[in-house]
Amino acid sequence: MIGIVGIVCVFVLVFGGYMWAGGKMAIIIHALPHEMTMIGGAAIGAFLIANSSSEIKQVLRSVGKAFKGPHWKPGDYRDLLCLLYALMRLGRQNPVALEEHIENPAESEIFADYPRILADKEAVALICDTLRAASLNYDDPHQVEEVLAARLEENLHHAKHPSHALQTVADALPALGIVAAVLGVIKTMGSIDQPPEVLGGLIGGALVGTFLGVFLSYGLVGPISVRLGAVADQDSHFYSLIQEVLVANLHNHATNICIEVGRQNTPTHFRPSYSDLEDALKQRKAA
Structure with missing residues (x-):
């Protein structure tokens, strides 16, 4: 919700301030379709060139997170601690009984009490793999910590790819705006024999390209990229x-x-x- 409010503020205050200063929207509206076709088309094409199909799908799935916020809420952290408590307590009391839960978490009564965690494959795999390793006497805390740290780092790198991909597009947009502006100038030079009022409109239309490139980069795509990176960092705390x-x-x-x-x-x-x-732990013990 806050993200949507931010986008509205950007558009209203930028264009509202322009009109308040006496600017006319007619030139921008006239040039907008052509400039957006060039700038947006080039940005999308560059994005497709730089990413694989699976990475493109990941970015498209992740854009909504910029507005929804982190996947894990405060209650999920409490539930995670309760889940880990139940598993560790069972593992110390009856290691054989624990194996049933970590080998088939989908059928586990303990995991079933926490459906949001059970639905996350990586969280479940991380818990079960670590507990399984301990049951196999792979229980050197320092070794396990190194293995988990490497795994978490790789997961975070993967989760932050949408942020990096969008930031690359944001970095390119000002330059693509200049490309569109240069093409507009070339078009203007082809009409150099026209009266000043016509040339003024053509030059203004060319400058719309530069404006759009910078505006989209720093007012829209760049902030969304930063937000996605922050959400990925926040969700990584859960793991x-x-x-x-x-x-x-x-x-x-x-x-x-x-x-x-x-x-x-x-x-x-x-x-x-x-x-x-x-x-919550007392309720877990009672259960």
Whole structure:
């Protein structure tokens, strides 16, 4: 919602200020279709050249995140800590029983209590793979931490590709605007024998290309790119929390200590309060 408000502000204040200063929209409206065809077409073509089909689909799926915000909400972090608590507690009490849950999480009663987490394949795989590795005596906390860190880094790099791809387009738009403006100047030079009022309109139309390139870059595409990168960073904290708690578990800390380590490492605006988490854990124990 805030993103939509921002876009409205950009358009209203830029064009509203232009008209308030006495500018006329007729030249911009007349030149807009042609300039947008050149600039937008070149930007889309360059985007298609620079990305594979799977990367293009990833970008198109991700654009909505700039307006929806992070996938993981504060309640999801609390649920994740409760899920990890239940799995670690079971693993210490009955390692054989734990195997049933990590080998087939889709049928697990523990995972079923947290459908949003169960629906995320990477989160489930990260939990199950780490717990499975521990059950296979691959339990050196430092080794596991290095493996998880490398995996999380690769996941974050993949998640931030839409941001990087759109930023590349944003960087190119001002130059593409200049290309469109130069073509407009060439067109104007072909009409050099026309009266000043005609030449003025042609030059104004050419300058619309430069304006559109800069405006789209810094007023629209660039900010969306930055927002997508921020959302990817925020969502990555969810997976980092899994790493923090499960590595603490490998250090053989008490289960409650492992959960508190995770809570303390949760970003402030997502972190559940101690009492809220304690109540959720008590409900989990009762269940």
